[in-house]
Amino acid sequence: MKRILKIALGVVAILVTAVGCQLVRNSGDTPLPDTSQDTLRVATYNVHYINMRKETGAWSRGDWERRKGPMDLAFKEIGADVIAFQEMESFGGRNVDAGNLTLDWLLANNSDYAAAAVGERATFPSTQPILYRKDRLEMLDQGWFFFSETPDVIYSPTFNGSFPAFASWAVFRDQQSDDVFRVVNIHTDYASRTNRLRSVELVAERITPWADAGEALFIVGDLNARFGDQTVEILQNAGVNFAPVTGTTYHLNHGINLFSAIDHIGVMGSPTVVGDPIVLRRQFDGEWPTDHYPVIVDFDLQ
Numbered sequence: 001m002k003r004i005l006k007i008a009l010g011v012v013a014i015l016v017t018a019v020g021c022q023l024v025r026n027s028g029d030t031p032l033p034d035t036s037q038d039t040l041r042v043a044t045y046n047v048h049y050i051n052m053r054k055e056t057g058a059w060s061r062g063d064w065e066r067r068k069g070p071m072d073l074a075f076k077e078i079g080a081d082v083i084a085f086q087e088m089e090s091f092g093g094r095n096v097d098a099g100n101l102t103l104d105w106l107l108a109n110n111s112d113y114a115a116a117a118v119g120e121r122a123t124f125p126s127t128q129p130i131l132y133r134k135d136r137l138e139m140l141d142q143g144w145f146f147f148s149e150t151p152d153v154i155y156s157p158t159f160n161g162s163f164p165a166f167a168s169w170a171v172f173r174d175q176q177s178d179d180v181f182r183v184v185n186i187h188t189d190y191a192s193r194t195n196r197l198r199s200v201e202l203v204a205e206r207i208t209p210w211a212d213a214g215e216a217l218f219i220v221g222d223l224n225a226r227f228g229d230q231t232v233e234i235l236q237n238a239g240v241n242f243a244p245v246t247g248t249t250y251h252l253n254h255g256i257n258l259f260s261a262i263d264h265i266g267v268m269g270s271p272t273v274v275g276d277p278i279v280l281r282r283q284f285d286g287e288w289p290t291d292h293y294p295v296i297v298d299f300d301l302q
Contacts, residue, residue, distance in 0.1 A: 029281045032296065035079050037176060039274050039298040043080035044220040044263055046187070046250075046292035047071065049089040049127070052098040058253070064101060070284035071102065072109050077280065078294050082132045082172065084185035086222045089127035103129055116170035117142050117185060125154060128168040128185050128221075140180065141171040145206060147188070147199035158189060159198045165189055167203055167221075179301040181216035181271065188231065190224040196231045204238035207268065211239055216269035216301065222292070226260040240266035243277040243297045253291035257281065263295045271299040 035041055054060035075083075085102075092098030103126070107115060110131075116139045118126045125144055132139065146166040148156035155164045167186045173179070186203055189195035203219070211217055219240050225231035227242070236242065243265050248257035265277065278296045 030276070030278050032077065032079070032278050032280070033275060033298070035081075036298070038300070040082070040174065040181075040271070040301055041078075041080045041296060041298050042183070042218055042220065042265055043078050043083040043294055043296045044086070044185075044222070044265055045074075045078070045083060045294040046086040046222045046263060046290065047088050047102055048290045048292075049087045049091045050101055052090050052092040066287060067289050068102075068105050070287040071289040072106060073284040074280065074289045074294060075106055075110060077284070078296055080131075080133075080296065081136055082130060082183055082218075083294075084128070084130045084168075084183060084220045086128055086185070086187040088129055100126060100129075106131065114139070116172070116183075117144070117168035123154065125164070125166055125168070128166070128187060130168065130170045130183050130185055132170075132172060136175055137172045138175055139170055140173055142169065144168045145202070147195065147202055151202060151206075158192070158195050160192055160195055162189065162192065162195065165195070165199065167206070174301060177301060179216065181218065181269075181301065182210060183218045183220060186219070186221040186223065188222070188224050193231075196224060197234065200231050200234045204234055207240075208238060211268045214269070216271050217267065218271070218299075219266040219268065220264065222263050224262050226262060232264070235266060239268050241268070242266040243273050245277045245279060245295055247279060248281065249279055249293050249295055251281070251288070251291060251293060253288055255281070255283070255288065261295070263292060265295055265297045267299065271301050274298040274300050 050064045051059050056062040088102045090098040090101045113131045114134045116130045118129045145151040146156040150156045169184045171182045188199045245261040249261045249263040279293045
């Protein structure tokens with residue numbers, strides 16, 4: 001019996017040590033460098049939907065009241081020229097337009113930003129907006145496609161029939177340099193690997209003509225996949241160069257840094273990474289704004 005207890009304690013000790021090492025390896029909060037007019041700051045941030053049918057509890061309307069101040073502080077700290085959001089939705093149920101509390105809040109408190117990849121709900125899925133600095137960037141075009149057998153039909157179910165998922169995109173002109181670039185904002189299915197693979201295959205198919213035409217492209221978002229996963233490799237094989245984000249970007253809404261990065265920023269064309277990618281692994285005003293950390297990368301557009 002003593003021998004069995006020793007073995008069990010040894011196994012527990014090994015597991016605790018392994019988890020501890022993983023937490024340390026995936027943690028760390030590097031300070032953001034100052035922004036520069038010579039670079040373009042690109043960010044991605046999954047902010048989790050608000051369940052408008054719940055008054056209290058996780059992700060409820062009441063919980064949004066707790067989160068919204070810290071969310072604004074995080075947004076201001078990021079200081080991006082362009083930032084792609086995922087799950088920016090106030091969900092009231094099917095066929096119910098509950099508005100977009102998060103989008104309205106950030107725009108109301110950050111008048112130097114405007115929203116791209118948004119529109120009337122009947123014609124544009126507005127849960128993946130791309131916010132941008134109005135004094136630097138001009139939006140030229142915007143659009144979407146769904147991860148579906150019918151990608152150009154709005155709100156099409158995914159390949160296995162589950163809830164709709166999609167890519168939003170917007171084209172911008174840098175008013176400082178006159179450079180034009182496109183941001184493609186994606187969020188793949190966390191539950192179905194088949195959906196993820198078919199979704200990024202569609203992304204690769206859609207971005208290839210843009211890249212072949214010489215466009216500068218940023219492919220950003222929540223891929224629900226780590227480096228080395230086939231989901232990421234499909235995009236890499238299409239020519240997307242991902243910034244080498246290390247450590248956790250999804251923290252279970254408790255600052256638990258168990259997993260490698262699943263939120264990524266990639267590029268095609270002339271832009272090059274300046275410095276190291278930054279992940280802001282911190283609370284704001286003592287709270288977690290959401291269950292993901294923001295990812296930030298500075299680029300030289302030339």
